[in-house]
Amino acid sequence: MSVLVVGSVALDTVSTPFGQVEEALGGSACYFATSASFFTSVSLVAVTGGDFPQEHLDFLASRGIDLDGLQTASGKTFRWAGKYEYDLNEAHTLDTQLNVFEAFDPELPDHYRDAEFVFLANIHPELQLKVLQQVRQPKLVALDTMNFWIEGSRDSLLKTLKHVDLLMINEAEARQLAEEANLVQAARKIQAMGPKSLVVKRGEYGVLMFHDGHVFSAPAYPLEEVFDPTGAGDTFGGGFMGYLASTGDASVENMRRAVVVGSAMASFTVEKFSLDRLRSLEFGTIQERFQMFKALTDFGDLV
C-alpha cells in the first residue's frame, strides 16, 4: 500500500558544533518521503518556488517518489536556518522564511486520493485537514505538529485531531497539548481528543507509544557521533509509516516493529547533514540496525 505525505520542502541552513551547511535539501516532507521510500511508494504534496534546484527534484524522483502533487509557485522556496549547541536535543531557530508556503493551497491529483496511509507533517492544521478531506478512504491517518500550532492555532488543531488515528509529537509538546505534566496522564487526555494512538518522540531517549491501553518503549540508538539531528523526527515518521504501509498491517504488534524501523531510520539521518546519509543507505544496512535494536533491548527471564 502507498503513503501520502503533505509537509514542507525546504532549503535548510544548519550549523552544529561539527560543521555547517547552506541551503541544503530539507523540510518535513522530504525527510519523511525519502525515509518511507525505502519501504513503499510515496506520494508527496508540497510547494516549492521557482528557485528550487532541479538536482533535488531529480533526487526525490530517483527514490521513486511521486511528485505530481508538488506545486511550483512563483516566489522563493521555504527556507529555515537553525543552530545546535552541544546539547543536540534542542534546535535554535535563527530564521524562518515561509515564502511560497504563505499562500499554499494543497490540491491533490486524482490518483493521490486513494492513498491508504496518510501522514500530515508539521504544517498549519487547517492545511492538514484540507489535504485529509481530499483523501477518499484512508486506512491510517497520522499527524505531526509543534508548539507553534498548539499555542497559536489550538482550535484548528483540535478540530483536525478529531479525524486523526495517530499523533506523533515531541514529549514537551505532548505535555503542552494535554496541559498535563505526567506523560501517562497526558497520553490519555490526548487520546480523548481523537487519535487513539500516540507516538511520543523523546530525542536521544527514544520513543514511547501509547495504543489501546498498551505502552511500548523503544530507545534511540546510542550513537558515538550525532552530526546533525535535523529531520530525525520526520525520518522516524517515514520509516514508521512506510513500514506499516509496506506490510498493510496496522496491528499494535506491527506498530511496535514500525517504531523500531522508524528509530533505525532516524539513527542514520543524524549521522550526516541534510539527507546525505539516506542517499547512500542500503536496505541491508537498515535490517542490520533493526537487529542491533534487538541486541540493545533484549533481556531474558528471571532465574
Place this chain on the structure above:
Amino acid sequence: MSVLVVGSVALDTVSTPFGQVEEALGGSACYFATSASFFTSVSLVAVTGGDFPQEHLDFLASRGIDLDGLQTASGKTFRWAGKYEYDLNEAHTLDTQLNVFEAFDPELPDHYRDAEFVFLANIHPELQLKVLQQVRQPKLVALDTMNFWIEGSRDSLLKTLKHVDLLMINEAEARQLAEEANLVQAARKIQAMGPKSLVVKRGEYGVLMFHDGHVFSAPAYPLEEVFDPTGAGDTFGGGFMGYLASTGDASVENMRRAVVVGSAMASFTVEKFSLDRLRSLEFGTIQERFQMFKALTDFGDLV
C-alpha cells in the same frame, strides 16, 4: 551470596507537588539495603546519631539486614532536606547536615569482610576506598558517586575508581566525569578509568549499561503518578546488586536482567514517600512488574 553496602542512613525532609514528609527514614544505604533484602542477605555499614529512632532500626532488622556494621556515634544523625517541583527529575537540596558523618571512620566487623558483592554508595571516595580495602576478596565492586565528589574530590575519586568493577552514575555526572558530551564516548573514557562496566541512570528515561563492548537500554516504567523520586537510584542499585548476588552470576546476560530488576524496584519506591512502598511490597508483585517491563519493550522480527 551476600551484599555489603556502605552509605548514608538519614532522616529526610522532602516536599513534592503532592505532599511533604518530615524526618522520614532515608539515606542511600537504607534504600539500597531494603531493596536488596528482597533478594539476598545484606550487611550495612554506616553511622547514626543517638537521636536515630529505634523504630527505623527495627524496620531494617525486620528486613533481615545485618546491622553489626552500623555505628552509633554521639551527635545527631545525618539530615537532608529537599524539594521537587513538577519536573520530578531534579531534586533541589534545601539543607544538608552531615552531623555524625563528618567524623565517620568505617570499621568492618570481621564477618563482613568475606562479602562478595560490594556497593559503595554515594559518600566521600576516601571512605569508599577505606571500606573496600577491608573486604578480603570481592567478586563484584560497584560504586555510586555524584557531582559534589567529581568536582571537589576528583583525585580521590579517580584513585578509588581504579579498584571498582562497575560505576553507577547519573547521566549528567557521567558526562561531567568524562568531560565528554557524547554518552557513548563518555562511557569509553570512564571504562579507561577502571570500571569495566558503567550503568548510567537517566531518571524517567531509564538506564543505559555499557559493558565489554555491549550496550543495553532499559526504560523506566511509565508511571501515572510519581509521588517522590527520592531514593530511586539507590533502590535501583539494591535491586541490581541484590539480584546479581542472589544468582551469583555476574555475566553480561544476567546484568541485563539485574538492570530490569533494579528498574522495577525503583518504580515502586517512587510511588510513595520514603521507603513506605517497599514496606508493603511482596515478591510476587516484583515478578509481575518484571513481566510488565517485558511487555513494555518486546517487539517482534521484521516481516
